[in-house]
Amino acid sequence: MAFLEIKNLHVALEDGTEIVKGVDLEVDLNEKHAVMGPNGSGKSTLAYALMGHPSYEITEGEILLDGASIVEEAADVRAQRGLFLAFQYPHAIPGVTVTSFLRSAINAIRKAKAGGQDDPIPVKEFRTEILAAMERLKVPRELASRYLNDGFSGGEKKRVEILQMALLQPKIAILDETDSGLDIDALRIVANGVNELVSSEMGALVITHYQRILNYVTPDHVHVFVGGRIVESGGPELAHRLETDGYEAFMPPEEKAA
Numbered sequence: 001m002a003f004l005e006i007k008n009l010h011v012a013l014e015d016g017t018e019i020v021k022g023v024d025l026e027v028d029l030n031e032k033h034a035v036m037g038p039n040g041s042g043k044s045t046l047a048y049a050l051m052g053h054p055s056y057e058i059t060e061g062e063i064l065l066d067g068a069s070i071v072e073e074a075a076d077v078r079a080q081r082g083l084f085l086a087f088q089y090p091h092a093i094p095g096v097t098v099t100s101f102l103r104s105a106i107n108a109i110r111k112a113k114a115g116g117q118d119d120p121i122p123v124k125e126f127r128t129e130i131l132a133a134m135e136r137l138k139v140p141r142e143l144a145s146r147y148l149n150d151g152f153s154g155g156e157k158k159r160v161e162i163l164q165m166a167l168l169q170p171k172i173a174i175l176d177e178t179d180s181g182l183d184i185d186a187l188r189i190v191a192n193g194v195n196e197l198v199s200s201e202m203g204a205l206v207i208t209h210y211q212r213i214l215n216y217v218t219p220d221h222v223h224v225f226v227g228g229r230i231v232e233s234g235g236p237e238l239a240h241r242l243e244t245d246g247y248e249a250f251m252p253p254e255e256k257a258a
């Protein structure tokens with residue numbers, strides 16, 4: 001049984017429009033999966049629904065994390081249970097520094113692990129950990145004391161998300177379009193972050209419409225996502241086929257006509 005199991009998942013918008021139309025996917029620890037699909041195919045919608053965004057309604061199907069359903073759980077509980085989402089468009093939080101944000105996030109997870117008792121990370125330990133992670137992921141020191149994502153460049157936002165992922169140590173990390181707007185160095189840092197962190201303790205689901213990031217992250221499994229569904233799954237060679245053939249070859253007949 002995989003750590004994350006998605007079974008026949010259907011997701012609708014608030015007005016009832018169905019966007020995700022029956023997805024089956026299993027992502028285990030120590031696995032790198034890539035979901036690739038054209039603009040508007042519903043990839044971010046899938047990511048938001050996995051994370052529990054209130055605007056996306058799960059109308060059918062199941063999401064199991066370590067064997068237990070999370071569809072009724074709020075986003076914070078899903079995070080405590082080991083799910084992490086790096087957003088395509090992360091929000092700025094003026095007034096909250098990167099350091100204080102990371103400390104609160106770590107403490108929320110520690111509290112959940114301690115059965116609801118406060119168990120804050122000692123200041124010295126936090127400092128050591130954050131500095132080591134920033135060094136490793138090449139996050140400039142000065143970002144730590146700035147307000148989260150406030151005025152950050154696209155690349156800086158992504159670096160800070162990878163930093164967050166490294167410190168929170170999720171079981172399953174979902175990265176949505178983390179390659180968009182990244183220069184080649186930032187792209188490498190994101191990819192190296194994924195490569196380093198995926199282990200017997202973590203699996204990753206990388207959502208993208210470019211093959212580019214996959215030059216640095218070699219996925220074990222590639223899934224082609226078109227029209228709200230996974231239409232084909234395979235190994236890394238599938239990403240290369242997409243690069244040459246495009247998504248057209250995978251479109252269902254009714255969408256080709258449209």
Ligand SMILES: Nc1ncnc2c1ncn2[C@@H]1O[C@H](COP(=O)(O)OP(=O)(O)OP(=O)(O)O)[C@@H](O)[C@H]1O
Pocket residue numbers: 013019037038039040041042043044045046055088177209
């Ligand atoms: N909150 C929302 N309100 C209205 N429409 C939405 C909302 N969220 C998603 N949609 C619509 O659902 C469809 C799928 O969007 P989604 O963002 O999931 O696509 P995507 O595959 O992530 O695309 P991209 O590759 O451009 O990031 C689009 O037509 C989008 O306009």
Ligand SMILES: [Mg+2]
Pocket residue numbers: 043044045088176177
């Ligand atoms: Mg998207």
